[in-house]
Amino acid sequence: MNVDLNELTGRAGEWMKGAGPQSDIVISSRIRLARNIAEFPFIRRCTATDRAAIDKAVRDRLAEVPKLNDLYYLRVDELSDVDRHFLAERQLISRELVEAEGARSVAIDPGERLSLMINEEDHLRIQVMKSGFDLVAAWDQINEVDDLLESKLTYAFHDKLGYLTACPTNVGTGMRVSVMLHLPALVITQQIEKVFRSLQKINLAVRGLYGEGSQAMGDFYQISNQITLGRSEIELRNQVHDVVPMIIDYERRARDFLLKQNQQDLHDKISRAYGILRTAQTISSEETMHLLSSVRMGVNLGLIDDLMIADINKLFVDTQPAHLQKLRGGPLDTAGRNSERALYLRRYLSQKEKDGADQN
Amino acid sequence: MNVDLNELTGRAGEWMKGAGPQSDIVISSRIRLARNIAEFPFIRRCTATDRAAIDKAVRDRLAEVPKLNDLYYLRVDELSDVDRHFLAERQLISRELVEAEGARSVAIDPGERLSLMINEEDHLRIQVMKSGFDLVAAWDQINEVDDLLESKLTYAFHDKLGYLTACPTNVGTGMRVSVMLHLPALVITQQIEKVFRSLQKINLAVRGLYGEGSQAMGDFYQISNQITLGRSEIELRNQVHDVVPMIIDYERRARDFLLKQNQQDLHDKISRAYGILRTAQTISSEETMHLLSSVRMGVNLGLIDDLMIADINKLFVDTQPAHLQKLRGGPLDTAGRNSERALYLRRYLSQKEKDGADQN
Secondary structure, three states, X not given: OOOOHHHHHOOOOHHHOOOOOOOOOEEEEEEEEEEOEOOOOOHHHOOHHHHHHHHHHHHHHHHHOOOOOOOEEEEHHHOOHHHHHHXXXXXXXXXXXXXXXXXXXEEEOOOOOEEEEEOOOOOEEEEEEEEOOOHHHHHHHHHHHHHHXXXXXXXXXXXXXXXXXXXHHHOEOOEEEEEEEEOHHHHHOOOHHHHHHHHHHOOEEEEEOOEOOOOOHHHEEEEEEOOOOOOOHHHHHHHHHHHHXXXXXXXXXXXXXXXXXXXXXXXXXXXXXXXXHHHOOOOOHHHHHHHHHHHHHHHHOOOOOOOOHHHHHHHHHHXXXXXXXXXXXXXXXXXXXXXXXXXXXXXXXXXXHHHHHHHO | OOOOHHHHHOOOOHHHOOOOOOOOOEEEEEEEEXXXXXXOOOHHHOOHHHHHHHHHHHHHHHHHOOOOXXXXXXXXXXXXXXXXXXXXXXXXXXHHHHHOOOOOEEEEOOOOOEEEEEOOOOOEEEXXXXXXXXXXXXXXXXXXXXXXXXXXXXXXXXXXXXXXXXXXXXXXXXXXXXXXXXXXXXXXXXXXXXXXXXXXXXXXXXXXXXXXXXXXXXXXXXXEEOOOOOOOHHHHHHHHHHHHHHHHHHHHHHHHHHHHHHHHHHHHHHHHHHHHHHHOOOOOHHHHHHHHHHHHHHHHOOOXXXXXXXXXXXXXXXXXXXXXXXXXXXXXXXXXXXXXHHHHXXXXXXXXXXXXXXXX
């Protein structure tokens, strides 16, 4: 099933909905499985012909599975650069798949909860994303998808090691469990480093919004397991699952502290951030993330009435470079994007303010 | 005629109207004359009894002059500290009169164009203020008031020196001619120092908003004559009168340059300033002046539609400490003022925005 990417532009993907459990602090819960097909060499050793054959094999098998044959199937190497980045900004593909070479694809369900990357670091990367804190549902879905695929494909599997992967860090379960958290109060109260050190001690990794090596912009932090071997999938899932409520609790306490300590200063910071977003004539992506982070906390604390969390999540995505260019319908340089971003924010937020005023 | 100062609170004084010639750049034109009554010693040598006698003498003579007998006459030493500062913020009295000791007064016309300070540095300081660039009208009025007073009081006058004053710098005409200019573009383009040096070379002084020693907040600069002796009143008036159009021209060129150079950056700066003023929950007087200065230029350049110059001038005055406390109806500490100031700005500007939206 093919899809016009422009169709996705106006929609809210799964993680933007802000609808799941604890979605004031937890943006999304994600699980991915790394899988390889036994009959092909690992990607690094593949010829162009191998890659094309892998791509075709996966596509053909998907068509045979009733529950997976309605996925959008996109040849990433045939997309424009803007479209590739567009998919990455929606977290449907990884930065690695954007920058990889040769035949590579992604299959996405229309709700943007499931995505299958073909020819990323491994032949297959299965990813399920849920809004809010919902790792159990994510596991149930990915486990079913994995079983469905395994009924059609022979995975590279070793009796003692488990699933074989291109990088040794993924061998075993091939599973990465991650939760994206919004932790502005821990950042303001300078407790975030302490939280990170505690997580590292129990072998959990902390990363920015776009995974490995990316900066933690907008106070978003992704927490995930580092170990994939020697534990069951459920154990790995539970390790992340059990620690997240503690971090949520720390963040809530930090927010309470800020409110008690000096509600006016916090309100001032949040309110000014909202004011700048509504009036800037040119604004960078980084400043936008920074200000939206304040506003998001303001919505959660009841200090801003006009907006809902879904609005903020949508703005986080829509103001990124590829989304802006898709919305504008043409390429834009940095200055052009900064101007278009400011225009988009002003229009969106003044409409919301108007809607809010009409309701009162 | 007595006056309840609360009556003035809601009103716009002469210099706030923004109605006079060139009022996009010239806030006000002011002339003051220093006079002393021959039968009394200079203020510094006065006893408390002398001061009271001077105050009574002036008050009694004013009552005899038909054109001056409807002035509000206020005993400044009997006012509260907030009320004294309130008058200074409206530029009806000087900081010196606020801080002086003993019997002292001010007589003000209801339109706040004329004010007579009694027992400031000299027995009498006559001041006439006009909105915009209007020194000729200011001179005509002050000359008439001076003649009316001189018909009732014997001024200290020396045939060769002219009017005698407490400070030698005022001897002769006792006249200071000053024009208050708003020069944000010369500040941004870093040409303001150059302009000042040129003015100093022709013996003109440059000061901030509240006269001698005060900081130039909000890009307001007061230009005035330094020499009072050896030239006629008309010559002194013309010296300032002739130089102001050149400064206005420099400022306009600097604005054009900024618009051509990078209209978007200028618009961004102005628009954000407006956004912060509309949303801050706490804001200092200094930051308010700074932001209002940007917004004032924005209104003049047609980049902000909701406001008129009169609104900005009013906000400059109303957000100052004594005005805020008068508006609130009680004393406020710094934190309380910063909060009240932000509240006042939000209410005023959201009302203007609403009015603007209703008109469109």
